[in-house]
Amino acid sequence: MPGSAHRLVGLIILCPALALAAGKGGSEGGHGRAAESGRIAEDTAEANPPAATDFNCEKPGNPVEAMVCQDDSLTRQDNRLEKVYALALEQAQQGRPGAEAKLIAEQRRWVKSLKDCVKTEDMHMCLGDVYIMRITQLQAAWGLAPSLTPLRYVCKGNATRTVLATFYRTHPPTVKLEYNGSTAILHQGLSGSGARYAAPGLELWIKGREASITWRGEPLDCSSQPSP
CATH class of the missing domain: 2.40.128.200 (C-type lysozyme inhibitor)
Structure with a gap:
């Protein structure tokens, strides 16, 4: 029995230490997985930059989305904007800190402003004009078009x-x-x-x-x- 008592005392002494070690191991594993997940999320975000408009043409959410998705000329403008915006994002990522976030916020405000065309007499013409203005604005702001000597x-x-x-x-x-x-x-x-x-x-x-x-x-x- 004395031997059993000594083993019991040993387990009582060792168990808290083992529990603490297990807790540390589990915590480090959790943080490691969280960090890895964070890195994966960052890599995914970089690989999939935000879209210029991100309209769902299968289920248009408003009259603007419906018209852009259904009209060939506006669809071409939307595709062109996507390409120019992607180039602008690349420039912003290489620019000053905060430039990319500022550009993304600016683009989101522009998308929200498209609803103003619904109130006009000719929504199609309005959308065509604002798309052209936005495309050329991005080209000039980020040096994506040929320029003359300043x-x-x-x-x-x-x-x-x-x-x-x-x-x-x-x-x-x-x-x-x-x-x-x-x-x-x-x-x-x-x-x-x-x-x-x-x-x-x-x-x-x-x-x-x-x-x-x-x-x-x-x-x-x-x-x-x-x-x-």
Whole structure:
């Protein structure tokens, strides 16, 4: 019996240690699996970047999805947008921290804005226009189209007030303006004379070397100078 008592005491002493070791082993295994699952999820996310629109054409969820899925011309525009957006995402992933997340959020806002076309007289024309505008905006913003040599506009009143303009051969033509630490994309529109580019709150009107610029309410009279 003394031997049995000694074995019992030994088990009582050893069991907590074994339980603790088992707990550590199980915990490490769980964390290992969680970490591995996390890596797999990250790899999957990288391999499958978010789609530009992600419409379900088998079960359209709203009139916009139905029209884009059923109309050949809009379907082609949607496919083209997917390709351009994928290229923009690649550029964003290689850019500054947060650029990719910002682009994804921007694209989601754009998709939500498509519902505004339902309220227009011609939803088909509206959707076609906004698709073209978005495609060319992405091309200009991420340098995905051929561009001309940038022009530097020096504005009157202060030589440090300069606007850098990069013109892109998109359809329709676009220009990327950089001013005071901000960037904006404008599309070419109709004008009686000269070349006019516009976006909400922004305008660039070029006549020869002179340019009249409106930057979010701030009027600027500028002249083009050779880029540094």
